[in-house]
Amino acid sequence: MIEIAPLAPERDAAVEDLLDAAFGPERRARTAYTVRGGGSPLRALGFAAIDGDRLVGSIQCWPVVLTDDAGRRWPLVMVGPVAVAPDMQQGGIGRRLTEAALAAATDEGLGEGLMLIGDPEYYERFFGFTAARTGQWRLPGPFEPRRLLARGDAVPGVAGMLGPSA
Template sequence: MPTIAIVPLRPEHEAAVESLLDRAFEPGRHTRTAYKVRGTARALATASFVALADGVVVGSIQCWPVALAEDAGRRWPLVMVGPVAVAPERQQGGLGRRLVETALAALDASGEGSEIGGQVLIGDPEYYGRFFGFSAERTARWRLPGPGEARRLLARGAGVPDRPGSLGPR
């Protein structure tokens, strides 16, 4: 099996990433709540990566600028982590975890993830809590622009606001 390299996402990877996302998620993925949260923003180049096996994209992660629009009027900038996608034949080998680790390290190094306020994602609380410190502790009063389970709206970081508001594009 070839060695997998994790490298920054570049424009030449975009078509392969879209194809991978189509394979990893059900049809209609563009209507999911996470897509509505990030709107038409472009992914953060400093924290978006692909996993390559012999030059072929077999995994990806992208991070997005989002914000909590607090009911009291303040906007809290955050970074939305994900989607994380791994080719079905490469799943269960730790590649998704490596991609998340790489993106979070890049956010920490750039200041985008800590100085901004924190990171948010929609995902499995047991997995993302155990390995990466995400929790729903401060997101209970947040509203999403679509359906979602409150227990799956997770955040991490000292600056994550515990305030009522709507999560959406920055």
């Protein structure tokens, strides 16, 4: 039975290995890494999927900010990456991890300003993320606008640049 538990700092190295296995070592060149910057994930929103003593999935969330064209800063939470061991994919682990992170975001008072880069068909269907407010957002690197998604009343539909919170 797979347990979903808070992501403890002592699993950080295992998370990096899992991310490499799920996305490849070239993952660090993706635009999402630039958006997150060199900061730290929000520990209260990180979760692990554990099968026995094996880490088979993880999710992390990051503080980011949208700086609109007038210079106003809109703090947001970037959800992801969601990683599942290749031999465990398609079993609902990623969905359970995402549900845990979104519930924790709500509990922490952060549930109204969430964004991610992901598959719109999946994230809209199961979690209510859409591109309705992100059409004027810019990112510090290449991205597919249809995959830039957000949810929550605190998400601004303004033109601006998304980047690290610090």
